[in-house]
Amino acid sequence: MNTAGPMTPRPVVVRNIHIESDDVVTLDLATESEAWSFQPGQFNMLYAFGVGEVPVSMSGDPSQTDRLVHTIRSVGAVTEALCRTPLGGVVGLRGPFGTPWPMDTVRGRDLVVVAGGLGLAPLRPVLYDVLRYRSDYGRISLLAGARTPEDLLFKREVERWKQQAAIDVHLSVDRAPAGWNGQVGVVTSLLSSIDISAQTVAFVCGPEVMMRFTVRELQRRRVPAERIYLSMERNMKCAVGFCGHCQLGPSFVCKDGPIFRYEQLKSLFWLPEI
Amino acid sequence: MNEREALERHPFAAGLSDPQISALLPCARRVRYRAGAVIFREGAAATSLYLIITGGVALEQHVPGKGDLALESLGPGDLLGLSWIFPGGHWLLTARATTDTDALELNARDVLQRMDLDPALGFALSKHLVAQLCQRLERVRLQRLDVYRAPK
Amino acid sequence: MQGTKRQPDHILNVEGLAQLLRALRADAYRLVGPTVRDGAIVHAEIRGIDDLPAGWTETQEAGTYRLVPRGDGALFGFSTAAQSYKQVFFVPRLRLLKLRRKDSSFTVEHDAPVTSRLALIGARSCDLHAIEVQDRTLLTGPFADPDYAARRSDLFIVAVQCGQSGGTCFCASMGTGPRSTAGFDLALTELFEPHRFLVQVGTEAGERVLARLPRALATESERVAAEGVVEQTAQSMGRRMDTTGIKELLYRNLEHPRWDDVAERCLGCTNCTLACPTCFCSTVEDTGDLTGESAERWRRWDSCFTLDHSYLHGGSVRTSTRSRYRQWMTHKLASWIDQFGTSGCVGCGRCITWCPVGIDITEEVAAIRRADGACSGEGGAP
Structure with missing residues (x-):
């Protein structure tokens, strides 16, 4: 600074x-x-x-x-x-x-990246990192959801990743026009198409409702709370811990987040208006 | 993988006993659809159910002026078709294979008959049906929330 | 204001106090002390002893503040001033930046930091603790607020041991008073018959100033009398708060029906947060001029009671008064401890006094404690 x-x-x-x-x-x-x-x-x-x-x-x-x-x-x-x-x-x-996605935690393990809408943006650096040091990681899956095929971010790049097969890419949209041959349905439905191991780590970013559904689905697939990471969003005016707006329980999203381990948030995550 | 193995491995038959599997097996036949093929059509009599083994299926509705809109996608492990549960039902949507798809087709009348004859089998399959319905309902609810919509 | 070695106490008479204030002004300190203004005792810039609220006291109750004359000519015969020192160091409105377009880019100018020497006259223990609490937010995080740092960098603190507790005070419960034990250069206890002040020395700076004044050594009986004054205050606190396990108490009662109850009364007016000596929420406002050539960035006080405070594109996170009161109180008394290692409450009672509907934070805590574990509606983890 x-x-x-x-x-x-x-x-x-x-x-x-x-x-x-x-x-x-x-x-x-x-x-x-x-x-x-x-x-x-x-x-x-x-x-x-x-x-x-x-x-x-x-x-x-x-x-x-x-x-x-x-x-x-x-x-x-x-x-x-x-x-x-x-x-x-x-x-x-x-x-x-802010805090980063814990790349060190994932090294040597499987990673599932679940992105909803614009949530793919803060996760793209993760995928760049993974692709760069591909052999350091296990299976990498990207599950990305969007409102319509039009709204899918980074289309060409995602298509390229799909072709390269270094990442297992699954896309889904909530609504599709005629002629769309891809997946239709919420992003969580993509989870059933991937393997989850005892070592899988999940990074999730998207609207809060989508993250709640995703956490529930991940837990159904037996991914424990300490291996699920979320990127949270709150009003933010200063980003340096002064303005008080981004508080989420005891945490300041600007400096203690935006990336949180789900285990840390568990008690507040399901409370409305917290 | 023969038909028995395919049935045993499908979540719809999870937890069934060997005799129950054997009882269902005569209702089932292996089917394969090329990408783009229609599996069943909206309005037709619903006389089968399908257990998807590999591939993908889109549930579509024809909307005048817009064409065939995909409303939901199903994949391996999913149950395709629910309208057969009550005899005389008709398909509400069209099912189309989006990729080459392997499935088990089960004759609905035969399955319902066996469920009636063996209440334990009937109960086990009913539980799977309810679970499948709940999961689909949950997905549809989230889809309806339209969470990625631009805020006003 | 480092650690105190036990110094002998001294006695200043009223003229001696006047000389103390003159000496501080001579040392280029601006004096901020209590004075009567607009029907209240407030902290403001004073010139000398004549500006002190001689013969005035106040009554404070939930939603009530009244100035009342007292017969004895006491200079510090009140409990807490209407405001703390918050607005002195953490100013309500502050221009952070001036920006100007230059070629295709922009340049940034800053106002020169305010670094005047300030002497706080008659500072109470609760308000001194509040400064320390705000320091943790604004000075000791990963970033320091440069304006706040500058404004509080050169202080001389003349504390006053509280001779009277107010109707809404509960510093004794919060462990922040009424006795000042550190954090001052000099501490006064006002004594009568004759009117004089027992002076405790807190720092060498205090000792040096005191050395220039006509003074006497305090006698044992004067010491005992001074002790008695503050002891009497501690015994007569207007309110109390049971803080036993308070963090856990509030964390496990986030769905308590009392939040619905208080929401029925709370107007969401933000008075409590403005009167609170530790509330630090601020917003940042960027403005531009019509030509598009220059712009400014301002910081101003904000409050978690406003709907905007939690606004995210599309809507606010905390839309109900219930959730906003819950946020304020659990932050103040619980999550503050996790964030800064201290409670955010110093027990000054201002939020109670200045609440237009008389909501009493001590009573809200007590109500939750009485029905610990009660739950309104649904909720909780699945």
């Missing part, structure tokens, strides 16, 4: 824009010379000049140090302004913040 204090964004340039779907874009952010580093699961605060700031997980390859990649869905004033930033435009950035 620079001397200007933890609340000061620094300007970064939009170097590349990928249109993912109607309302989702991926921005590659960079400066002239800076080498960045982050761990899968961490996030940055992105600032749209004069509009506001939001937390956005990094969705890029951790081994690419010349840019930080963020996948953003336009859902409000700030995200809309960020999504509209043109090539060469500037946004503010501070971070990285």
Whole structure:
């Protein structure tokens, strides 16, 4: 963090824009010379000049140090302004913040990655990491759900992973137009098509309801609470533990999360309005 | 894998005794569908049930102006078809193989008859049916929640 | 304000106190002390002894605060000031940044940090503990708040041992008072007949200032009298809270029917969080001007009682008053302990006094304890 204090964004340039779907874009952010580093699961605060700031997980390859990649869905004033930033435009950035997916825990084991909707974005760095050090891991499955085939993120890349067969990829959509030959149904239904071993670790990210269903299904498949990891989301204003908004029971999602072991959350996870 | 093994390994028959398996076996025949083939059609008489062994099946509904929309996908271990449970039923949806699919087709009338004759078998299969129904209901509920919808 | 070695106590008369305040001003300290303003005793900048609330006290009850004259001309004859020092160090509104477009990028400017020397005059034990509690949030995490750090970096603290407990006070239950035992440079106990102050020395800085004042050594009987003052206060606390296993108590009662009950009364007005000396929630507001050339970032106090506090795209997590009161109270008394190793409550009683409907946190805890394990509606882990 620079001397200007933890609340000061620094300007970064939009170097590349990928249109993912109607309302989702991926921005590659960079400066002239800076080498960045982050761990899968961490996030940055992105600032749209004069509009506001939001937390956005990094969705890029951790081994690419010349840019930080963020996948953003336009859902409000700030995200809309960020999504509209043109090539060469500037946004503010501070971070990285938060806890990472526990890659060390998975080494030598099987991993099932369950992503719902935009939840695939913070999990993509995990898959990059796994592909890079493929022999360090056991079976890797990606189960990704989306609203429609249109909304599936990173389509070409996911298709490539599927072809390469280094990852066992399963996709499902909640609703499909005529002609869709893929899976239709909730992402949890994909779990029945994969093998779960006594060593399987699960990383889950998506809307909270989807994560609740997934946890229930994983537990039915006998994945214990200490091997399920979730990425949680709460309102966040500062990302450095000052503003109090992101509290989830005793935890601050900004610094104790966003990645939590399900075992840690168990007592609160099922309570409404916590 | 012969028909007996296929039946024994399918979750629908899990926990059944050897004699119960033997009793069901004459109702079953091995069927295979090429990708794209229609297994049954909406509106037709529901006289069979299918235990999917490998492959995948889409349950579709024809919506005028939109074509055949896939509503749900089924895969290995799933039970295909529920409308047979009450005699005289008709399929509510069309089932189409999305990939090459292997299944056991069971004659519904014969299965129902055996369930009546052997209440223990009837009860065991009923439990599996209820479990399957619950699971499908749960999935449909989540699907209906439309959790990935853009917030207003 | 490091560890105290037992110093002899001294006596200052009223003129001696006036000289103390003058000496501190001479040392370039701004004085923040109690003074009467708008019908209440508040902490504000004072010039000297004449600004102190001579002859005034107050009555505090749930939802009630009234100034009342007292006959003895006491300068510190009240219990707690209407506000703590929170707004002095953790200011309600703060500009964090000024940003300006430059070429295709932007530049950032910061206001110079405020580093004035402050002397807190008449600080109570509960409020001193509250500063320590806020320090844990704003100074000792992975990041420190630079503005807060600057504002509280150069303090001289003249504590006052409480001579009177208020109707809503319960510091004795929270282990935060009424006796100040550390965290001050000098501590006064107000004595009468004649009107004078017993002075305890907390630090060398305190000792050095005291050395410049006309003073006498305290006699044994004056010491005993001073002890008696604070002992009497401890005995007459207006409220008490049983804190036995309070974290576990609240954690296991997140579905207690009392939350429904309090939600019927709570207006969600946020008064308790604003009056609380430790509540630290803030929001960050980014603004831009019409030309799009410049922008600012402001921090302002926020409250977990607002609907916006838990807003996520699509809706708020805590939509009911029930869940918001539960969040506030379980945070204050339970999860704070997990987060910062201390309770978030110092027992000052302000949340009770300033609640427009008189909700009493001590009573809410007691009600949950009385029916420990009761459960409203469904819930719990599957």
